[in-house]
Amino acid sequence: MKYFSGIMLYNYMVILATFIQIYYCEGIEFPEKGKVPAFIVFGDSIVDPGNNNYIATVGKADFPPYGRDFPGRVPTGRYSNGKIPSDFFAEELGIKEFVPPYLDPKLNINELLTGVSFASGAAGYDPDSAKLANVLTLEDQLKYFKGYIKKLKAAVGENRTSAIISESVYLVCAGSNDITNTYFSLPFARLKYNVPAYTSKMVNWSSTFVQELYGLGARRIGVVSAPPCGCLPSQRTLHGGLRKSCADKENQASILFNGKLSTELSNLNQKLPQSRFVYLDIYNPLLNLINNPSQSGFEVANKGCCGTGNLAVSFLCSKLNPLGACKDASKYIFWDSFHPTEAAYKIIVHHVLQQSVANFF
Ligand SMILES: *[C@@H]1O[C@H](CO)[C@@H](O)[C@H](O)[C@H]1NC(C)=O
């Protein structure tokens, strides 16, 4: 009888511990609704909700089948079948469901007050990445951010504006175009830098950029790591050999960049008062999905749903492509040859925030 109640007590404790874990981990870590006034985004196509629609570039995604699983099936310019990471971040932070592009001329003041994205597909830390595709460099994005601050001041005054700027959460997501396009697909950067030198230069650009943001009043700045660039379907096709394996050189470059970036952000936290620079690792969660797709309900990890799945991105993934797109994108980790599906993005963002959200506060 004594033994039996010991087991009962043990089971009771396990159940209690599980409940505490669920409530504690799921509830307490995340900020209360309204605590973060706005979510403000810079970077590349992973977080561009349609700024490139307003720019003369071939780097667009504002046509079907992009947006096929977005509410209303609208091809908004997001480089996916549905929502993108900036949307999921804003939603999980309790701010709003969709982060709009700053260049949309129809934005109302409530959208501005709760945050926008300045990101531009094909941009990178290396200014050449954006210039190659005639899109917004990070410096261009920063200029627009200064214009944004002016608009806030005109609408709600100096004091409320500085509170919004300092209390909001910022996301910077760049680096993959530098590695895959500017460095490994074109000769120019490789003539100038080896991989260690180029990844140091990328971190120098990144650090300069986030310090400029800090100078304008931002304090809570999340910086997204590089993904496993060599495992993007396009890079498997270009550099993965006959078996289309993950391209090792590009994964090694990503790892090298990520290590230096994470160290630099820790240094900045020491150096700049009240700063919260948060390194957000997407390398490992994405690689885990790619290596164990079925664990999360995926079936295809090595090619995209759209077009041929191997090289198709932007205009090569379009309704003009006779190969079309797969039936059910939620079975695929990648939507096109470069960008994950909404389903994969959702899992990764949730994981990243579980790991790191507390570091912003
Ligand atoms: C703005 O804040 C300053 C300092 O806290 C205060 O003196 C001033 O009255 C405030 N201005 C407005 C318009 O609220």
Ligand SMILES: *[C@@H]1O[C@H](CO)[C@@H](O)[C@H](O)[C@H]1NC(C)=O
């Ligand atoms: C970037 O590199 C330049 C040139 O070496 C240097 O002067 C500058 O301090 C570096 N900036 C950062 C943020 O590391």
